[in-house]
Amino acid sequence: MSSTSIRFQWSSVIGADKYFLVVDGSSNGERYNHSFTTLSGQVDGLTPSKSYDCYVYSSNQAGLGASSMTKTITTSINRVMSISMDYSCSSGVVTVTWGQVFGANFYRADAIDVNGTALSCTSASNTCQITMLNCGERYLIQVTAISFDCQSTSNTSTYFETVPCAPSQLTTYHECSSNVIIFSWAPTNNTNYYIATSLASDGQVVECHTKDTECFFTNTGCGHTYQYTVYAVSNCNSETSSPKHVRTSPCIPQNIETSAGCWSDVLITTWDKAAGALSYTVEAQGNNGDSYNCSSFTNSCAIPGVACGESLSVWITASDDDCTTEKELGEAAQTVPCTPTNVSASVDCSPNSALMNWTVSKGAGFYIAMAQHADGTVRSCHSPGPNCLIQGLTCGKTYTASVIATNMKCNSSQSQLVTIETGFCPPTNVSTSLQCDGNMGTVSWAAVARADMYLATATGNDGHTHTCSSNSTDCSFTDLLCSEIYAVTVVTIDRGCHSDPSPDVELRTV
Structure with a gap:
């Protein structure tokens, strides 16, 4: 003592x-x-x-x-001569122990921070616990012995550091093109180093150990949401910071398909939804220099007003609130071919055919020309160029003709209608008679409406021929050979063109 x-x-x-x-x-x-x-x-x-x-x-x-x-x-009380302490990282409580002093009724232990603010506990024994300590502080421990009238503060002391505070002032920077994420925070006291953790939305965890106050996370995937936290490490580890969330750039859309409605001017593009995308933009560039675009929050987009006959290159980009993917090229698309124009029809001397002509239209692979009679009969021809010959028409008929263009997937609308008037039919009801005197033969037939004239031909077995013409319904052959069998036909003549010959009718001379 x-x-x-x-x-x-x-x-x-x-x-x-x-x-x-x-x-x-x-x-x-x-x-x-x-x-x-x-x-x-x-x-x-x-x-x-x-x-x-x-x-x-x-x-x-x-x-x-x-x-x-x-x-x-x-007399005054003696000072406490020995002090020890034990700090608990988990509870944040410091237990102070000291050597007892003769005459002391009780003791007060003080933890004093750098600003002079003290937290205390009292005890009649040689130990007590100080609570409510601040994180990230360096405390001076002193013990005062107290009697009824006197007190003495220890002239010995000890220092200790509390657990670091959880890092704060968290910031993130996301680089859209590379998806690199920089995670940073404010420095904390009493810290040896930091451990930052990245938790991806797919459950993948990555840690970064650093003495700095930032970490670079490079192996991030597109279309993920990442949660970032950090804690400080010393003799005691701090609490984990509040989380900071970052969404990486959207993934690139896949399986892009574009089609043009065959019966409309709408271009429809579809794709598989891209992870992380909130919206999409479709851009189309036509081979004629026209550009089109549309935006969508789903996985399809329709562009109206697309010109006919376009061959289109189509790109799509995906976006979120901050980033946009690079353009992804889809398959080329074709719109419906344009409707052929300047359609005309001409009938030559062949009574059963008509030559169709038109102007080449955009987007056409080939063309189909059609001629329809009122009875429903249809004849057609097709061609890669601007004309084709419709054959098999019936003589003496009126047809309505048109042309469509096709690209093997879609057909254009029907062109304007033109009228085809086929040539005259050959005469019917052809009959012959022989006038024995002079071997002169006569041929007759039924009249053909609007015909200019008729030409009859008698062909012998050896191929020699005799002809006669008339603007009525009969004519006669002279100087026929005797003992000959002639095949007789008649054609209708209109503006220099002949109809097909009528069926053969026999004429025998004596």
Whole structure:
């Protein structure tokens, strides 16, 4: 047990040449007598935290004078000499332990931060716990011993650091083209290094250990949402920061298909939804220089007003709130061919055919020309170029003709209608008669409406021929050979063109 001292002072007494100081601790059997020739003195070896009655006598050769007024003094308590502490990372509580001091009724332990703010606990034993400590602080621990009248603060102390605070001021930067993500935070006290964690929406976890206050995450995938957190590491690890979320660039759309409605001017594009995409933009470039576009929040998009006969290159991009993918090229698309124009029909001297002509139209692979009679009969021809010959028409009929263009997938609309008037039919009801005198033969037939004239031909067995013409319904052959069998036919003539010949009719000479 350490002892303590008291230093006294008193006023001078006239005639005194010496002073006697009495310190009486009768309660514990202590009594101290000291003589002094000065007006002050010190008494050592007193018991700490004890009360003493103190008074002074003056003296000279004549004897002792009266004593001074008694003053009761309590000695101070000794300081705590040893302090230890144990800090719990998980609870954030520090347990302080010290060596006990004689005479102390209880103790107060203080944790003092760099600003001088103290947190305390008290105990009648040699330990107590200080709670509510701040993270990231460096504390000075002192212990004060307290008696009823006195207290003494330890002249020894110890320091400790609390758990780092959870990192804050989190920021992220996302580079759209590479999907690199930079995660950063403000520095924290009492930290050796940091561990940042990336958690992808597919469950993949990546850690970054650094002494800096940022981490680069490079192996990120498109169309994912990433959660980033960080904690500080020292003797104690901090709590994990609040999460920071980042969405990477959308993935590139796949399986792009574009089709043009065969009966409309609408271009429809579809694709597989891309992970992370919130919207899409479709762009189409025609071979004639026209451009088209549309936007969609789903996986399809329709562009109206697309010109006929276009061969289109189609691109699609996917976007989220911050980033857009590079353009992805889909398959080329073709719109419906344009309708042929300037359609015309001409009938030559062949009564059963008509030559169709038109102007080449955009987007056409080839063309189909059709001629339809009122009875429903249809004849057609096709060609890669701007004309074709419709054959097999019936003579003496009126047909309505048109042309369509096709690209093997879609047909254009029908062109304007033109009228075809086929040539005259050959005469019917052809018959012959022979006038024996002179071997002259006569042929007759039924009239053909609007015919200009007729030509009859008699062909002998050896191939020689005789002809006669008429603008009525009969004519005669002269100078026929005797004993010959002739095949007789008649054609209708109109504006220089002949009909097909009528069926053969026999004529025998004698």
